[in-house]
Amino acid sequence: MIRTIGRTSNQEIINDFQLEDIKEKMFEWYWVDIGEPTKEEEILLSSFFHFHPLAIEDCLFRLQRPKVDHYDGHSFFVLHTFNEETLEAEELNLFVGENFVVTFHFPPMHELDQARERIVENTKWWNRGAMHTAYHIVDKVVDAYFPIVYKIEDYLNDIEDKLSSDVYHLSLDQVFDLRSDLLRLRRTILPMRDLIYRVLNSERVNLQQTEKAYFGDIYDHLLKLGDMVESNRELTADIRDSQMSINSSQMNRIMMILTTVSTVFIPLTFIAGVYGMNFTNMPELEWRYSYFIVLGIMLIIAVSMLAWFKYKGWFNLFKN
């Protein structure tokens, strides 16, 4: 599906014109968006726009890393958006020339609709040309990263708050999922950051001073997103280690209680076993109070063992 927008030399914004209208050169700037393309639409990249074959190859074949390439007459950007459900990166290809922007992408991308809306709304920016249109697109693409990262961060803050509470038990599987999501996000955000840095500092992208401030604003966002991803990954590592140690100490505490019970009863059971033997000649058996004495001895043994454990501090060892 192809969507178009452009500004004519008589200061009007025209929506959804035909590609043929471009040839009449009546546009100050225009943006052609090729989304979910048919085979015929794919071919337009070379037949109609005459982009560089390497750029077209990057559009059509597997996911590229975010980057910018400069060819005669156009710069070629590869940007990433995220599929909000799977957090898989998706590729948005963007060509910028003197007076045009062309975007090309296989999955539908709502970021582009938002950019189009903002362009239509801000009449005062209409005279800024193609690079400013490109700015709106990149800005919306990067803005869409924030809810994803904030969601992870909020979730981690939640976990962090609950972590010390005794009743909360964190599944380490969740933490692993978060870590792998952050890894995936990082693989897009860091190259996007470096890409915008190169755009800001390259002599080949002829950014005007006014545009620089706007791309600088995007760079800020990417710096912050990069920081957040990195420190959230460190936080997940801390949470995982902390939770594993909590689990293991809780587990140990229980094992110790259970083992203590066994340890107290085993010698007593042995004594009972001794007096359950059937030897003919076991003089104690006949004594009057021997049964009660043995019970008393058993009690003394049990109590002394517990006292010794308490003296050794084993009971408060794993209290918290």
Next chain:
Amino acid sequence: MIRTIGRTSNQEIINDFQLEDIKEKMFEWYWVDIGEPTKEEEILLSSFFHFHPLAIEDCLFRLQRPKVDHYDGHSFFVLHTFNEETLEAEELNLFVGENFVVTFHFPPMHELDQARERIVENTKWWNRGAMHTAYHIVDKVVDAYFPIVYKIEDYLNDIEDKLSSDVYHLSLDQVFDLRSDLLRLRRTILPMRDLIYRVLNSERVNLQQTEKAYFGDIYDHLLKLGDMVESNRELTADIRDSQMSINSSQMNRIMMILTTVSTVFIPLTFIAGVYGMNFTNMPELEWRYSYFIVLGIMLIIAVSMLAWFKYKGWFNLFKN
């Protein structure tokens, strides 16, 4: 709430003048602080001061990373202070022009009161202009980081000293909390450090040599804070590992004692069980001294097991 201070061309300091007075241009330099702003006060940023829309957006919307941007007629700083209780970063926006400083922040910030006091006190600095006023503000902001980091460092030194003592048991949850606090601090301190570095080395911030020494002093502080945060994070990792190994070896020592008890008694209990069987034909049962012999054998077994354990060095294995 708006607070103002400024120096008139006739060498006086005036406090809390009206914004309208500025227009009459009687000030060598002035500082306007907009704190906990009302909606009307927020609007002043654009309607009265005419700051760049991107800078105003950064003031009004979510927390930015510490940074400096240069626009026509003013530089725009985003600084972080810390909420001393939650250790959450809070945003202080600072605009510096030729002869003015404007600060804008949502939460109240005592650092600004301290900066104001110092400005009033140091009469000899009054002629240094707006950038020196900005220095006082940034200096107070960074000075306020120290008590927070020192508190964590002192606490860690405390823990470190107690760690080897036998009676001290550290909750790993505390260590995790410290680590996450240090992570949070780092997210502010490192970008603040880089920000001051850029201020010192940028050609756009026209720092005089005298001012450079003062901003260099702040940079020293941030370098030291950065070092402290990093090495304290490493220390917490060491403490955590050390404590986990202490816990686990203490736990193991106890389990081993308990298990040893069981192991000694289990064969003896078996023997008792054998002579508790009710077979008609068990010749040993009738022998005169068999009971005592069996008791003796049990004793010998128990003693030999303990002796073997001792010989194998199991008893001193987990001594400390």
Next chain:
Amino acid sequence: MIRTIGRTSNQEIINDFQLEDIKEKMFEWYWVDIGEPTKEEEILLSSFFHFHPLAIEDCLFRLQRPKVDHYDGHSFFVLHTFNEETLEAEELNLFVGENFVVTFHFPPMHELDQARERIVENTKWWNRGAMHTAYHIVDKVVDAYFPIVYKIEDYLNDIEDKLSSDVYHLSLDQVFDLRSDLLRLRRTILPMRDLIYRVLNSERVNLQQTEKAYFGDIYDHLLKLGDMVESNRELTADIRDSQMSINSSQMNRIMMILTTVSTVFIPLTFIAGVYGMNFTNMPELEWRYSYFIVLGIMLIIAVSMLAWFKYKGWFNLFKN
């Protein structure tokens, strides 16, 4: 075995000509591939082509790191291909001069056949000369890395999806194998990346602007491969840690169930032991309902212990 291809001054492509034909200088450019060389063919490097002795030494002796060296009249590249089965790196030596490419390698390499095919097919590129032929070779070498890395990545994604499922048990040995494969891949991919970077930015390799775009395309691939290898290594570490914690918590859950069973029965067995003693004077033994009372007490003890465990939350502790 020697294979040749070249373009004569009258615009033809000639395949498999004799080395002697070169001397007659009828070639615009030519490529000589020396694969699985005999001793005589090895000697050609010095006797026929007169390459630098250090470059020849690098061809003949042990595996070099990917690199480029510049000598009078030729640049010398060491490239790595992978043995697809063992993932061992194999060395491809490549000499480029004004009008020639010479490749030298001990194992057979199908990447070279593919490069040759593409050269023959793309008639429009025939006039681009030796450096473009070199591009085709390097491109095919790097393209062949992708299936290897993608295979590992797909496998890891598979593991990641199954990881939280209860019935899936991952052998940590597999993860270790993947990690060591990734280590091996990294040892080739990172130096290859740096090598292409140097080629792109060196003044000594006189790349034309058109060729730069092509080598830049290879550089993109290597950047992406480098990212994939690094983040997949991090992912394996996460998977390993996650799986170890899953294993250990499953194991702990089972141990706890088993230990709980023991703990409940051990005091009961002790009581049974007590009433199995053979003392003459054990008044309870004669009472009418004492057996049933004791059975009841045993039941009460067992139930209270289980109730206490439940109250303490031990049963749901390791549920998930």
Next chain:
Amino acid sequence: MIRTIGRTSNQEIINDFQLEDIKEKMFEWYWVDIGEPTKEEEILLSSFFHFHPLAIEDCLFRLQRPKVDHYDGHSFFVLHTFNEETLEAEELNLFVGENFVVTFHFPPMHELDQARERIVENTKWWNRGAMHTAYHIVDKVVDAYFPIVYKIEDYLNDIEDKLSSDVYHLSLDQVFDLRSDLLRLRRTILPMRDLIYRVLNSERVNLQQTEKAYFGDIYDHLLKLGDMVESNRELTADIRDSQMSINSSQMNRIMMILTTVSTVFIPLTFIAGVYGMNFTNMPELEWRYSYFIVLGIMLIIAVSMLAWFKYKGWFNLFKN
């Protein structure tokens, strides 16, 4: 306490002259050391020497990071020495001007006595001026780091040698102490290294070529100290991991032996328990050889269990 030394214009070294003598300008160079200063002596920094207020602030207040600042007429160094007992860093402030060195420090520092001695001894260096005096001081400060780092390194080498021996049991607490000491040392050594690097490469410190060799020699030492600290920290991590795994495998071996004993006896005890039951109708009890048969069965069970364990390789599992 103030100590002075200087060289007069008539080529003499004068010790412990009065500060007032300086004003008469009879010195080619002089060094004033202010150690453990009284309040009056502290004031000299501003009243007598007129150093920059920021430098004086750094002298008087809390520990600074090692650094160099350049002010009009003097450079200001902050150096660290170590308290040899606590390994705490201590601050040595050093001012260098055209013809003077001033040192200021709160704790006593024997390094300064050594520097003074060397200056007095080396008559041929007397004409080199203030910067060479500063070199002697910095050199002695850095030389004093070596015994501290060597002591840790020797201790670690010792541990490493003993580690595999069976009788040696390392307290992990010691390793933790070493790690935290190394962390503390690193916090001084790395900034000291960077400081000397800046001195060597700065245009502001007007080092002559001859002096450069001498400061370069200090830089060598700091590079080596930095390497040693870093690799010793890695070594401690390795030792800790190795020791933990040795501990845990020793512990496991013992637990397994103990558990094996229990496992062999528990079924036997059960059998004994069965024939200890008091049912009236238990035909086996009356048979002539049933007791001996049961004993034999018990023996067979025990032996088969042990044989199965041996067949499964459990006995040699934890041998080493």
Next chain:
Amino acid sequence: MIRTIGRTSNQEIINDFQLEDIKEKMFEWYWVDIGEPTKEEEILLSSFFHFHPLAIEDCLFRLQRPKVDHYDGHSFFVLHTFNEETLEAEELNLFVGENFVVTFHFPPMHELDQARERIVENTKWWNRGAMHTAYHIVDKVVDAYFPIVYKIEDYLNDIEDKLSSDVYHLSLDQVFDLRSDLLRLRRTILPMRDLIYRVLNSERVNLQQTEKAYFGDIYDHLLKLGDMVESNRELTADIRDSQMSINSSQMNRIMMILTTVSTVFIPLTFIAGVYGMNFTNMPELEWRYSYFIVLGIMLIIAVSMLAWFKYKGWFNLFKN
């Protein structure tokens, strides 16, 4: 012991001449090797060669880090060789001037004999001068690193292959030893690499283009050695983690089998205990088939427990 070699102005190589012959200046270049020096030979460094005192100090006192210093009339290199048995670094000091090389070392070094041999053999290189002689020495020093690193790498590859096999049990102590050896190697190889890099890129070392290729060849080797050391250290970490998890899961499997045995028998033993009690009124005891019924119940309990374990999947849990 002093060994000499040099080339006279009439194109001859002279071996083992006297130091006094040098003064007559008849040499185009010469190399003096001072190995295992006597006190008198040590003094030659200053009395005969007049090297810089800082360089002489570095020769005579403790082990330096690999480095290069430039003094008037000579460059001074500190190189490391390895003691092949202990893997301890040993210091080789090398002075290079316009027409001389002087080496100085305390332990004997076979690398120098090899360098001398190669010099004598390669008559065509005789006219290249002192720097080429230095190249031969450095080359032989670095070549000698390879067998050491290859030995470790081969050993690790061996371990890696055996790791998944069930019968192979790796001592973690060995892995620790390898790690500490790699640490030691790294402490030499990385500074050696940086040293050669500085030599290649420094303006002070006046390397001719031809020599650059040769030193570049050494740099290649050091890059590769550095890579190998780093990735082998990562591999040892992986092996250690993998082995620890294998050990622990094997151990856990065994513990679980043992615990399962106990868990099955403990309730049965309890039941036997109950019917071993000596109460007068235990009606079941008198019933005709109660003994057989109880045996049957015991069997049912045991079988149901095992069935439940199997249903829960515990038996295949730790199969692999």
